[in-house]
Amino acid sequence: MRNTYALTEAAIQLAIFIVLFLASVYVPLFGMIISLFLPLPFIVFTMRHGYRSALVLLTAAVIVSTVISTLLSAFAAVMFGTSGIVIGALLAKQKNQYAVLAAATVAFLVNIVINYVISIKFFELDIIAQTLSMLSDSFHTAVQVMESAGKKLPEETIARFEQGLRVIKYVTPTLFVIAALAFAYLTIIVSVPILKRLKLSVGTWPPFRQLMLPRQLVWYYLLVLIATFFPLEQGTFAFIVVINLYYVLQLLFAIQGFSFLYYLAYRKQIAKGIVVAGTIVCLFVPFLLYLIAILGIIDLGFELRKRVQ
Incomplete structure (x- = not known):
């Protein structure tokens, strides 16, 4: 300079x-x-x-x-x-x-x-741990308020919430x-x-509809699925690696699935507003998001776009 x-x-x-x-x-x-x-x-x-x-x-x-x-x-x-x-x-x-x-x-x-x-x-500040602690305290406070009002949450619901907090910590x-x-x-x-x-x-x-991820990701996903069948103890390094690889690959396949849907909408001349609205809905519905990820796997593994053509 x-x-x-x-x-x-x-x-x-x-x-x-x-x-x-x-x-x-x-x-x-x-x-x-x-x-x-x-x-x-x-x-x-x-x-x-x-x-x-x-x-x-x-x-x-x-x-x-x-x-x-x-x-x-x-x-x-x-x-x-x-x-x-x-x-x-x-x-x-x-x-x-x-x-x-x-x-x-x-x-x-x-x-x-x-x-x-x-x-x-250096600052002894763990934002993730503090956030999870605040969520846990808020949830248990709400449970106590409901119990004082005569409404008791099922033990299964409480256990499921606590399990969800542990999963967030691991991922x-x-x-x-x-x-x-x-x-x-x-x-x-x-x-x-x-x-x-x-x-x-x-x-x-x-265009997003032309996005194609490497096909090798399907094989990586298969290896991760096989690893999930092994009895990995929660909290261990191997467990954390496997569960994070699983969720990251799920994210990538969901992106691939949305790309295929955008490609299909383009071929069928569906209005872009409808496609965008459907994408927003899928982002807030975990089950639909899971189906989109499966669609992404099929698109990569079996070249679904060629069959559409």
Whole structure:
């Protein structure tokens, strides 16, 4: 960053990041939405000047955010900055858009895991454990209130709720993957229109209906299913690995299943509004989501689209 233009733009992008960062922290209700734009200054700067210069911008952003806020702000700056640099570097190289999404997901995931570990080791703050504890306390308080009113919940319902809390604790890695994927996808969605307005080439996204995951995932899923038949003790490393692989693969197959449905709707000329409404309904009905995942497995394993054609 020796030339004046790069230094000037670095200062501008740093100022934009700081304004967005302060707004995401102090503006109620809209903070989460504003945070989706935090990687944007790094994306723009990386596409124009390369990732090496962007690393200098990232260093400045970490220092300034720490000075004007707290030490925890540095971790947020690193997460959004590194993710923006990854997205910008791949977009500058005209990489496949799904490859950009995958790389951004990995970048967010690594940052989420590192921040989670640091919060436990150095700040003794376990957000997952505290959230589960609050849910458990609220549930048992509600049970006591119902019992005092003469209504007693079945023991099976209470046991099922407690089992669900334990499962959530075990599938924390899967929750991190979902959060990283959501952050990456939404960040790209809100950034691409702005990048186009800035006349930066972002390529074209293939339609979602054309998405095809690697067929090897079917074999991985079969191996994981076989592993579930072994008597794995809850809480062990092997149990946690198997259950998280199971849920992550279920997520990927659900995405594949939705892609097939979008392809089928396109072939049958079904209105897009109906398809989107159906997708939203399926997301909130676990049984339907499970059926969509099975459809994704069939689509990958048996090339269902060729049969539709």
